[in-house]
Amino acid sequence: MNVELFEVLRCPYCGGRLELVTSLFHERQGDDIQHGILGCHCCIFPVVDGIPVLHLQNNATVARDQVQAGQPDLALRTMVGVEDEAQAEAFDAARRSATSTYKETVEALGPNFEGGYFLYRFSDPTYLVAQAIARTVAKTVLPSTSAGDAGPRRAIDICGGSGHLTRSLLDLSTAAPVLADLYFAKSWLARRFTAPGCEPVCCDGNAPMPFARGAFSFAMCTDAFMYIWTKRQFVGEMARLIDNPDAEPGAILIGHTHNERTWTPSHGQPLSPEGYAALFETLPARIFGESQLFTDVVAGGPLDLSRREPNDVLDREQALAIVATTRADVYTRHPLPGDAAVAGEYRLNPLYVVEREGDRTRLRLQFPSEDYADEYGACRQYLPDEVAVHHTALEMLPGDVVPPALDDLAKRRVILKLPRRYY
Ligand SMILES: [Zn+2]
Numbered sequence: 036m037n038v039e040l041f042e043v044l045r046c047p048y049c050g051g052r053l054e055l056v057t058s059l060f061h062e063r064q065g066d067d068i069q070h071g072i073l074g075c076h077c078c079i080f081p082v083v084d085g086i087p088v089l090h091l092q093n094n095a096t097v098a099r100d101q102v103q104a105g106q107p108d109l110a111l112r113t114m115v116g117v118e119d120e121a122q123a124e125a126f127d128a129a130r131r132s133a134t135s136t137y138k139e140t141v142e143a144l145g146p147n148f149e150g151g152y153f154l155y156r157f158s159d160p161t162y163l164v165a166q167a168i169a170r171t172v173a174k175t176v177l178p179s180t181s182a183g184d185a186g187p188r189r190a191i192d193i194c195g196g197s198g199h200l201t202r203s204l205l206d207l208s209t210a211a212p213v214l215a216d217l218y219f220a221k222s223w224l225a226r227r228f229t230a231p232g233c234e235p236v237c238c239d240g241n242a243p244m245p246f247a248r249g250a251f252s253f254a255m256c257t258d259a260f261m262y263i264w265t266k267r268q269f270v271g272e273m274a275r276l277i278d279n280p281d282a283e284p285g286a287i288l289i290g291h292t293h294n295e296r297t298w299t300p301s302h303g304q305p306l307s308p309e310g311y312a313a314l315f316e317t318l319p320a321r322i323f324g325e326s327q328l329f330t331d332v333v334a335g336g337p338l339d340l341s342r343r344e345p346n347d348v349l350d351r352e353q354a355l356a357i358v359a360t361t362r363a364d365v366y367t368r369h370p371l372p373g374d375a376a377v378a379g380e381y382r383l384n385p386l387y388v389v390e391r392e393g394d395r396t397r398l399r400l401q402f403p404s405e406d407y408a409d410e411y412g413a414c415r416q417y418l419p420d421e422v423a424v425h426h427t428a429l430e431m432l433p434g435d436v437v438p439p440a441l442d443d444l445a446k447r448r449v450i451l452k453l454p455r456r457y458y
């Protein structure tokens with residue numbers, strides 16, 4: 036962690052500032068703290084491999100004792116949650132290799148770790164909507180437009196997991212965006228592969244958030260809110276994080292949260308649309324059905340945040356997005372934000388298999404399983420079943436820019452911008 040992060044970090048329990056306890060074991064490189072112990076008015080917390088761990092669950096207190104004993108490698112194993120010696124060695128080998136990929140490191144952590152379809156995330160329908168709305172709201176509220184508002188305008192991705200969306204905040208947040216998550220290993224992967232340059236903080240979404248009032252201009256939480264039990268506290272905390280009377284107003288986004296009135300796989304403990312609305316006591320909030328936003332994205336824009344959907348329409352939605360802000364410029368129609376400024380490299384979408392026929396190459400859409408087709412089959416609305424390209428076209432991949440011959444396929448998401456060393 037960079038020492039600048041102390042400006043926004045606070046103890047989740049006493050609210051006090053944190054500082055490095057220099058009398059205890061620590062390792063620093065310039066302004067970065069690799070390992071050490073942070074203290075406030077009430078307790079001490081470890082920094083493990085550059086990530087502050089600001090909760091008191093069992094793994095955190097074990098890791099804290101290991102750091103204090105000068106055993107940071109053991110503390111890292113504890114926080115990553117390796118299950119046995121073989122897994123610990125596989126993880127160590129992956130992390131020490133300069134060429135290991137996200138996929139290889141996830142596999143080293145065992146089949147129970149990431150699960151699901153992370154390889155295909157960057158073209159799944161849920162991700163497309165989440166990225167479009169996150170970048171749209173962030174792009175509206177993060178740039179500073181008044182000269183008096185000189186401080187950084189920072190974004191935070193709460194329950195950001197492995198950083199797939201944090202990545203799309205990197206070019207918009209004027210200070211390193213914070214990724215907050217309880218799962219240490221996921222945020223560790225985010226900083227290394229998916230969202231290099233973010234500042235991960237390991238903390239508990241069911242506890243007060245370990246950040247100062249007004250430290251952020253944009254606070255978001257996507258695909259996780261229905262698993263939070265303390266929803267009232269969580270929203271109150273998000274509002275506190277963007278509450279800065281000396282700066283231009285910010286915004287809150289809760290993306291992809293399930294609807295109590297419809298069934299979904301991995302349902303969680305969702306609320307009804309009016310239940311969600313009632314959580315916002317201090318900020319005007321609007322609730323959008325994600326199916327309309329998806330239609331906007333598939334149409335190529337605009338993303339219409341001016342719409343107000345009637346209650347009976349929202350009641351039928353499987354997933355909702357909630358935006359809360361005092362700013363009128365958010366609730367308008369926005370052109371779809373592109374990904375040209377997002378870090379990464381252009382590669383073939385891994386949902387496509389390559390078949391060579393003479394000097395033509397056929398790219399055919401193939402789902403990894405029937406479960407994938409059931410859950411994400413709506414991607415057929417933008418992914419073509421089959422396309423043919425000249426056989427030399429794919430030789431330009433991976434690349435930093437889209438070759439002109441593949442421009443159309445990039446628009447259709449057959450070619451994707453992925454994090455470097457993703458798989
Ligand atoms: Zn404290």
